[in-house]
Amino acid sequence: MLQLITSKDQVMDAMRIKKECWGKDYAHILPLDTFNEEKSSEETYAWLVSTDCQDVRKMYGVYLKDEMIGYISASFAEEEDSLCGVEINDLFVLPDY
Numbered sequence: 001m002l003q004l005i006t007s008k009d010q011v012m013d014a015m016r017i018k019k020e021c022w023g024k025d026y027a028h029i030l031p032l033d034t035f036n037e038e039k040s041s042e043e044t045y046a047w048l049v050s051t052d053c054q055d056v057r058k059m060y061g062v063y064l065k066d067e068m069i070g071y072i073s074a075s076f077a078e079e080e081d082s083l084c085g086v087e088i089n090d091l092f093v094l095p096d097y
Helices: 008-026 037-049
Strands: 002-004 057-064 067-076 086-093
Touching: 008 037, 008 057, 008 067, 008 086, 037 057
Parallel strands: none
Antiparallel strands: 002 057, 057 067, 067 086
């Protein structure tokens, strides 16, 4: 089931997924201990609810029963990239899925 992410707790769940994927996806670039789950949660939630810009920012969690197993975040693309485009900011799914 796909569900709109609106709460800090849901963003924290998403950042746990990102951290779990981080080591595998970025191991060749950055060490795992460079990802700060709490800081990323705070920054991501602030990004999600910010009204300081003319952007639409959305996050959706993918749930299997009551467990979030992945998420996607997206926003409007920069005008220099596309006048009517949307860009995917994050897309992470737990390795078992």
